[in-house]
Amino acid sequence: MxxxxxxxxxxxxxxxxxxxxxxxxxxxxxxxxxxxxxESAVSHLAANxxxxxxxxxxxxxxxxxxxTLFYVFERRTSILxxxxxxxxxxxxxxxxxPSASWFERECRDGFGVEFEGAFDTRRLxxxxxxxxxxxPLKKAFKNVPxxxxxxxxxxxxxxxxxxxxxxxxxxxxxxxxxxIIEPGHxxxxxxxxxxxxxxxxxxxxxxGIEKLAEGKSPQECVRIAEAxxxxxxxxxxxxxxxxxxxxxxxxxxxxAWYLRTILLELERxxxxxxxxxxxxxxxxxxxxxxQFSVLREECFRENDRLTxxxxxxxxxxxxxxxxxxxxxxxxxxxxxxxxxxxRYRTGLKIVLSTASxxxxxxxxxxxxxxxxxxxxxxxxxxxxxxxxxDVRLNHPYGIYNQFRPKLQRLxxxxxxSRFTIKASEVMDSLDLIERLIAAMPEGNVxxxxxxRDGYTLSMVESARGQNLCWVWIKDGVIERYKVRTASxxxxxxxEHAVQGNIIPDFPVINKSMNLSYAGTDL
Amino acid sequence: MxxxxxxxxxxxxxxxxxxxxxxxxxxxxxxxAAINAVFGRSLAIRELDTGSDNATEIEINNLNNxxxxxxxxxxxxxxSPRHADILLVTGAVTHNMAIAAKKTYDAMPSPKFVxxxxxxxxxxxxxxxxYAVLGGADRIFPVDLKIPGNPPTPTQILTGLLAxxxxxxxx
Numbered sequence: 130m131x132x133x134x135x136x137x138x139x140x141x142x143x144x145x146x147x148x149x150x151x152x153x154x155x156x157x158x159x160x161x162x163x164x165x166x167x168e169s170a171v172s173h174l175a176a177n178x179x180x181x182x183x184x185x186x187x188x189x190x191x192x193x194x195x196x197t198l199f200y201v202f203e204r205r206t207s208i209l210x211x212x213x214x215x216x217x218x219x220x221x222x223x224x225x226x227p228s229a230s231w232f233e234r235e236c237r238d239g240f241g242v243e244f245e246g247a248f249d250t251r252r253l254x255x256x257x258x259x260x261x262x263x264x265p266l267k268k269a270f271k272n273v274p275x276x277x278x279x280x281x282x283x284x285x286x287x288x289x290x291x292x293x294x295x296x297x298x299x300x301x302x303x304x305x306x307x308x309i310i311e312p313g314h315x316x317x318x319x320x321x322x323x324x325x326x327x328x329x330x331x332x333x334x335x336x337g338i339e340k341l342a343e344g345k346s347p348q349e350c351v352r353i354a355e356a357x358x359x360x361x362x363x364x365x366x367x368x369x370x371x372x373x374x375x376x377x378x379x380x381x382x383x384x385a386w387y388l389r390t391i392l393l394e395l396e397r398x399x400x401x402x403x404x405x406x407x408x409x410x411x412x413x414x415x416x417x418x419x420q421f422s423v424l425r426e427e428c429f430r431e432n433d434r435l436t437x438x439x440x441x442x443x444x445x446x447x448x449x450x451x452x453x454x455x456x457x458x459x460x461x462x463x464x465x466x467x468x469x470x471x472r473y474r475t476g477l478k479i480v481l482s483t484a485s486x487x488x489x490x491x492x493x494x495x496x497x498x499x500x501x502x503x504x505x506x507x508x509x510x511x512x513x514x515x516x517x518x519d520v521r522l523n524h525p526y527g528i529y530n531q532f533r534p535k536l537q538r539l540x541x542x543x544x545x546s547r548f549t550i551k552a553s554e555v556m557d558s559l560d561l562i563e564r565l566i567a568a569m570p571e572g573n574v575x576x577x578x579x580x581r582d583g584y585t586l587s588m589v590e591s592a593r594g595q596n597l598c599w600v601w602i603k604d605g606v607i608e609r610y611k612v613r614t615a616s617x618x619x620x621x622x623x624e625h626a627v628q629g630n631i632i633p634d635f636p637v638i639n640k641s642m643n644l645s646y647a648g649t650d651l
Numbered sequence: 652m653x654x655x656x657x658x659x660x661x662x663x664x665x666x667x668x669x670x671x672x673x674x675x676x677x678x679x680x681x682x683x684a685a686i687n688a689v690f691g692r693s694l695a696i697r698e699l700d701t702g703s704d705n706a707t708e709i710e711i712n713n714l715n716n717x718x719x720x721x722x723x724x725x726x727x728x729x730x731s732p733r734h735a736d737i738l739l740v741t742g743a744v745t746h747n748m749a750i751a752a753k754k755t756y757d758a759m760p761s762p763k764f765v766x767x768x769x770x771x772x773x774x775x776x777x778x779x780x781x782y783a784v785l786g787g788a789d790r791i792f793p794v795d796l797k798i799p800g801n802p803p804t805p806t807q808i809l810t811g812l813l814a815x816x817x818x819x820x821x822x
Contacts, residue, residue: 256747265782275782277746304751307730309698309712311705312748333747334702337783352777359706359802403709406716422716423670429713439804440706484658647705650747 133158133179133202133209140173141166154375154585156524157201157208167213168220171200175225179204180502182618183597184232185611186240188268190601196240199599201586206523208586221247228505228618239266239339254332254650257285265340272340292318292326300632304333311646315635322631327624334650342610347373347447347580347600350607354598355442357612358648360403363389363396364591365612365648366445368598371526373447376583376602385449385574386527387565391462392441393589394558394565399428400592401509401551401558402473404643408548409480411637412489420476424469431465434458449575463566470559477552490545494626494638497542504625505618508594510642513550514542520590532561547641580605591615593643614648670718678809679724685816686725690736693725694812697735697759701752702784703742707769707802711739714805721809732758737815740788741802743771743778749785756792764795764815768808773797 137160138146149161162170183201190197194214200222202209213219221244223230233244234253241264244250255263258277264270291299297320304312314330338357342350354369355362367389374381406421429439435458436444444451480486500506501516511518515538521529522536537553539546584601594615601609619642627638686694698711714721715728729735732755744752756765767788770776775786788794795818798811 254747258746258750270782272781274780274785275746277749279750281750304748305699305732305755309708309728311700311703311708312751333745333751334700334742335745335747335783336702336743336778337781340783341778341781356704356777359704360709362706419717422713423718426670426713426716426718439710440802442801482654482658484655645705647703 131158131207132177132204133207136174136177136179136204137170137209140170153210154378154583155371155587157210157586159210159212162211162213164213167211170211171222171225174202174209177204178502179209180505181222181226181228181232182208182505182595183599183611183613184229184236185599185613186236186242186266187601187609187611188240188266189608196242198236198242201597201599203523208524210586215242217241218243218245220245223247223249227503228621231617231621238264240264241267251287254335256332256335257281257287265337272337272343287330289316289328289330290326296320297325313646317632317635319632322633324627324630324632324635327627329620329624331620331646332650334647336647336651338612338651339610342607345607346605347602347607348578350610351446353610354612357651358614358616358645359440360400361396361591361593361596361614361645361648363392363441363445364589364596365598365614367393367527368587368589368596368612369600369610370445370447371587371589372585372598372600373578373580373602375585375587376600377579377581379448379576379578381449381527382573382576383528383570384453384572387569388450388454388574389445390527390529390532391562391565392436392444394562395428395432395435396441397592398469398555398558399425399432400643401555402428404640405480405548405551407640407643408490408544408637409486411640412486414480414483414486417476417480417483417486420472420479424473424476427465427469431462435462446575448578449573451575453574459566459569463563466559466562466566470556473555473559480548487545489634489637490548491543492541493544493634494630494641495542496622496626498540500622500625504621506594506622507618508590508592508615509547509550509554510619510622511594512537513539513546515540518595520588520595524588526587526589532564534558534561544637544641584609593645593648594619596648612648612651614645616645616649620644620649672718674806675719675809678806678813679719679721682721682726682809682813682816683724685813685820689816689820690725693727694737695727695729695735696737696739697729697732697755698739698741699732699752699755701740701742701748701772701788702745702778703769703771703802707741707772710802710805710808711741711768714808719805719809726812732756733760735759736763737812738763738765739768740765740772740794741768743775743784743786744788744791745784747783749791753791764819765792766811766815767794767797768800768811769802770799773799776801 179202191214200211300317303314312333316328318326402425409418597613599611778784
């Protein structure tokens with residue numbers, strides 16, 4: 130029996146559960162929960178090691194309440210969603226699930242839902258430039274330009290947690306950073322060079338992705354999913370298309386899934402090699418960095434030859450693929466993979482036999498395994514700390530059931546572990562692509578798409594970890610598009626990983642976790 | 652220990668640049684000549700992300716990989732706007748970034764140039780007319796050149812830089 134259903138039976142009782150439960154089209158289970166049952170249900174799930182992987186809000190979902198909150202819990206292969214109707218006010222679960230804090234603040238900004246008992250009630254994605262009382266995701270608000278403040282009173286500035294004491298001082302960094310990188314603010318509290326506390330402030334790039342999708346046709350929304358985060362375009366578009374395909378019961382041709390999987394793995398390779406180059410730049414080892422940055426550029430060029438886009442864009446569509454990839458290009462890809470593997474090994478050998486690199490990587494920026502569950506840390510960052518999380522294995526989608534990747538795990542959780550995990554995953558992805566090419570079936574690559582109404586959840590393993598997408602189609606258009614990329618959870622991990630490290634090691638720790646600002650800020 | 656000692660004693664690892672892209676070399680030579688003529692041999696660029704999807708940042712970063720290695724042509728990416736001749740702006744300007752973006756522009760010494768890189772920075776792209784963005788970069792400061800693309804390739808960005816050099820020379 131599904132462990133999610135069993136847990137729900139335990140806290141609700143068999144009879145009650147029968148009327149309350151409904152199965153989603155992607156193997157997730159929705160359980161309606163009454164206010165008086167809510168707290169004991171959450172405590173029960175927490176005691177049974179369920180992870181809160183998302184919490185989002187929706188208007189007009191239930192008939193008798195204004196807003197509906199969806200608490201998405203995961204344990205191993207099962208997904209349980211608690212559906213809680215509220216009227217502008219709810220109790221906070223951030224003291225049980227720390228990851229709920231950002232989610233609750235997100236719901237408050239978007240929909241004006243107040244969370245009682247929350248330890249942090251600061252605004253999240255609406256910075257102080259927006260006026261109080263503005264909640265863009267309410268249905269009553271039409272998506273039109275708004276007037277914001279041009280200057281901020283010092284009294285209205287965002288209150289960072291201040292660490293006080295003799296010899297403690299604050300180092301503010303950002304939002305505009307020194308390198309070619311996305312904007313975000315880091316507030317370090319340091320003693321000498323040692324980081325005592327870090328507070329991350331994000332959402333400078335909040336572009337209103339979720340609101341933008343509303344009222345659009347699913348086909349139009351593919352372009353929006355692509356813009357969530359540039360270097361995980363394939364993952365986010367796949368997740369989005371999967372929801373529509375599940376809702377409308379559109380069968381995706383087998384060949385299309387082979388091609389999609391090749392693109393997903395190519396995106397992972399590109400991303401991992403790029404991180405490795407970046408990590409080596411950050412420890413001042415350009416010889417090693419250039420090994421990887423050359424290979425990454427060649428990956429981009431191969432992407433371009435294969436799909437006409439260096440970021441593999443505009444290929445995946447609802448129902449399959451926009452166009453087939455000709456056999457000649459696939460054959461070239463096979464050759465490319467072969468020589469890439471060889472040269473990648475050479476690069477790795479240079480790096481891993483250089484003592485100065487190992488010295489900077491080892492024991493730096495440790496993510497403790499105890500943090501994985503409370504903060505929902507996923508992807509290579511979790512696997513480098515011993516986490517058994519990989520959506521391709523826990524919730525296989527497409528053809529990952531037939532082509533199961535190895536679960537790569539290390540225990541130390543430092544920068545070196547993350548570097549090595551990524552190396553193993555690049556190798557695995559290269560193998561996987563070869564297996565896919567060898568087994569590639571012939572046939573068409575897309576099916577017709579009559580869109581039906583409904584809602585469902587989907588998950589994809591992007592290069593950064595677990596990307597989640599929830600879509601509700603009403604009257605043939607998007608009523609709600611919720612995205613939660615892996616970075617949303619992983620950003621919280623960095624606040625812990627840097628403690629006790631020195632500021633000069635911050636860039637390499639940051640790069641080793643490869644966090645997307647765009648994918649978090651939406 | 653043995654590993655550390657071997658690393659200390661063995662021959663220094665180095666190699667020739669194995670990659671060369673003739674298109675890039677040709678544009679690079681022209682850029683170098685233009686930078687020599689207009690900017691006194693070096694061009695300092697500050698990159699500013701006002702709300703991109705990060706693909707444009709990746710392509711700008713790629714200008715520093717050995718295939719392009721634009722430092723050879725006199726182009727450096729600088730850490731502070733106070734050292735910059737050019738501001739490369741990516742992404743639609745979000746409300747949350749607008750104040751910081753203006754401060755960055757104001758911190759640059761004159762004469763200064765602004766290039767909008769990518770569709771979103773040029774016009775606001777798919778985000779134009781929505782609550783979270785002001786629009787393209789020209790909504791908050793004057794823009795001298797627009798390089799469209801989703802995202803533009805490193806070569807297209809270089810070609811854009813060259814166009815700006817020609818424009819600056821005329822002015």
